Amino acid sequence: MNRMEFRYLPMTEQDERDMLQTIGVDSIDDLLEDIPASLRESASLSAIGAPLPEVDLVRHMTKLAEKNMHTKSHPSFLGAGMYDHLSPSVMNHMLLRSEFYTAYTPYQPEISQGELQAMFEFQTMICELTGMDVANSSMYDGITSLAEATYLASAHTKKKRVVVSGAVHPEAKDVIRTYAGGPGLDVEVTEVVDGLTSTELDLTDASCLVVQYPNFYGRVEDLAALAKVAHDAGALLVVSSNPLALGVLESPGALGADITVGDAQPFGIPQSFGGPSCGYFAVKKALMRKLPGRLVGQTVDEDGKRGFVLTLQAREQHIRRDKATSNICSNQALNALAASITMSALGKYGIRDMAIRNMQTAHYMKESLKAAGYAVIDEGPMFNEFVVDFGVDADDVSRHLLDHGIIGGLPLGTYESERRTQMLICATELRTKEEIDGFIEVVGGMN
Amino acid sequence: MQHEQTLIFEVSRAGRTGYNLPTPTVPEVDLESLLPASMIRTQVAELPEVSELDVVRHYTSLSTRNHGVDSGFYPLGSCTMKYNPKVNEDMARLPGFAHIHPLQPIESVQGALEMMVDLQEKLAEITGMDEVTLQPAAGAHGEWTGLMLIKAFHHHNGDVQRTKVLVPDSAHGTNPASAVVAGFETVTVKSDERGLVDLDDLKAKVGEDTAALMLTNPNTLGLFEADILEISKVVHEAGGKLYYDGANSNAILGIARPGDMGFDVVHLNLHKTFTGPHGGGGPGSGPVGVKRDLIPYLPTPIVRKADSGYTLDYDRPQSIGRIKPFYGNFGINVRAYSYIKTMGAEGLTRVSREAVLNANYMFARLKDAFDVPYDTYCKHEFVLSGKRQKALGVRTLDIAKRLLDFGYHPPTIYFPLNVEECIMVEPTETESKETLDAFCDAMLQIVKEAEENPEIVQTAPHTTVVKRLDETLAARKPVLKYEHRQPSSIN
Structure with missing residues (x-):
């Protein structure tokens, strides 16, 4: 590849010659002579591959990214330490x-x-x-x-x-x-x-x-x-x-x-x-x-x-x-x-209102699940997450939801095998009534 | 005198807001019916009340009071302040990378895992190691992780008496700190007259109690440890492991690999060598690579390619365990991966060669004007000593402050500790010859000023938004937050 094709590297051939002359050496290799020759010979990067122009790179990265289901295209009920919230x-x-x-x-x-x-x-x-x-x-x-x-x-x-x-x-x-x-x-x-x-x-x-x-x-x-x-x-x-x-x-x-x-x-x-x-x-x-x-x-x-x-x-x-x-x-x-920046934009009362909205949304989902006959475990004062026992392996519930384009809650069997029928569900201010009702309908359709 | 910058709290006016919540779709239930009164805040958190434009003006104003690589040259030694490519920011923000949850079903995140495996393999190739974990959050976290792996290895072999970690006197401060946090004692190894590890001192200090030697290569003086193969032999013969601090790996891409040098564990700073932006202090990413005999101890989980697709392997009985929630600083790893793919093998090799040429060029232009502790070809960075200027009453700190008037971020100063009035310069490969020349011209002018008009240097900076700040006052009477005068009640 022509040296000008590396857009992050400004050194021209003329620059290189001028700089080497100022230093008083013939080539960059002269500056590396203190590195044992055996090391220099074995330092191949052959597996790294050829450089990618920006358009090719974006195509490659986009292809990888599109293999993932993300929360901007699919409603997510996952929390457990990482949350789907608004971002101004x-x-x-x-x-x-x-x-x-x-x-x-x-x-x-x-x-x-x-x-x-x-x-x-x-x-x-x-x-x-x-x-x-x-x-x-x-x-x-x-x-x-x-x-x-x-x-x-x-x-x-x-x-x-x-x-x-x-x-x-x-x-x-x-x-x-x-x-x-x-x-x-x-x-x-x-x-x-x-x-x-x-x-x-x-x-x-x-x-x-x-x-x-x-x-x-x-x-x-x-x-x-x-x-x-x-x-x-x-x-x-x-x-x-x-x-x-x-x-x-x-x-x-x-x-x-x-x-x-x-x-x-x-x-x-x-x-x-x-x-x-x-x-x-x-x-x-x-x-x-x-x-x-x-x-x-x-x-x-x-x-x-x-x-x-x-x-x-x-x-x-x-x-x-x-x-x-x-x-x-x-x-x-x-x-x-x-x-x-987010805290400033939300401000003194916005942050409180957002917290309350989380509680209201999770509350609606919890009550709806209860009304549909599912057992909420250890019910009590909560913020935006709660545990439901589906009576079947929660991994199966999660996969069933995924098949319907919904990212379900966390099957607790991930961490605790004795809780494998339970799911930790999170509903933030971003979840709508329609999405929550859809979740319950899809789970209800499981056999 | 320029105006004093207001705090966001001082811009605040009761009743303003900078954001609206989404239209409610679920019933609005009273807070009191959701939570017992005893659990509800009695005093509202005093966050600012500002409009969206207030937010924009405030943070735009703050940004103009900050110097980044995009503002100008930033030759901060051992920090590799190279250009942070814009496309990497775009790639990390692709929804399929930015908005995926770490606990999604594995089949819904195959692209993310594929990227991680590819990055792991590429970093293993670059460093000459057998396996890489992407979990450590930063360089210091990687150091600590690597030392915990070494500890687990020794304990597994019954070598519980290996309680000491050898650290050269020129090492980064994180090295001894990480060793102590990992439960080791540190032993300092001297540098010799070449600025390299003193082999005799190393031989005298290495022994049956040695767990590891931590080494940066090139070291913080910018010098390649030419005896590295001998050092490796000495440490290994004593039963110790060799740890590579990758902070200076911008000098060695495609030129020499830590794995070939004999290192058993390596960390890389993806926010240095691999262009993850420094972010004003972070986030970084500090992947750790190991040789085969240390693989069993790597933190859980390990990302792997299996016949059925990409998986996370938690079944690792000898693992040191989890060192970070989830899988590391994925967003930074995406940026580094994007950079490696952009540069390819040829580009990465040129990165290091040109970083070395840039440093030697600057050194050649500056070395006669300063004292030079080690007059030899450097690698990606070099050190000068301001001893001569100090004798004129101008300290290295003054020179650094004077550079601010020329629009530069100064080099690292007073580090490494074994060089008096140290000035440590790392230009990186992304800077042009004109930039290097202009900086050298400024340095030479300051040297002249120190001789002819020292006061202008001693009282610098003259052009910044604030003058020198009273650090003693800050430490003696700490004011660490804004004090709101009248706390509001919740209603």
């Missing part, structure tokens, strides 16, 4: 302002005030929703954020026992277990009673009690009671919370949470097959200096003008190396920006 048009337009997405971590604050201020505003919005004192500028996702929270709790309390509610997302339990293998934490999972975390817990020597709010099965936990159980035993209460639900639910901070984490994906971030999403991490003030990740703080410049900087960096790996509170370096700043 204005969000994507602002996100494509490329001064944001082509920048890196704001190490030079004078030319990064836009990003820094956006993160400061994100931190503020997360604190407002969660009722916590301090939030960082994002983590990888809600679940690794939760695993990091167990590290913080263990470091703070100097205890290695981590007690996790059985009603936490199964993938979160798995990730917490894997993370525990690093510092050698002991993870115990509690029983679920009637769809909720039991308050009859032995938290002796526990660093923390980890709960989810609303929990994996969609139920709203009694956080105040769980906070009391944890605090009476000298443990921290760690809450993983859907931030959209906090538009209407009492905040974890007000109910006694010491650490609140979660995923801001519900604020317009595409599901994108599970990532990238946007973890958040918020704490009470006493834990501020133990937070993982980047923190943005307000300050002034030499003229006394307000400005923003990365702060309290003595916690971080690039300063403290092996003494850092976490190894996290990059975060999900761009998705935190996306969430901030």
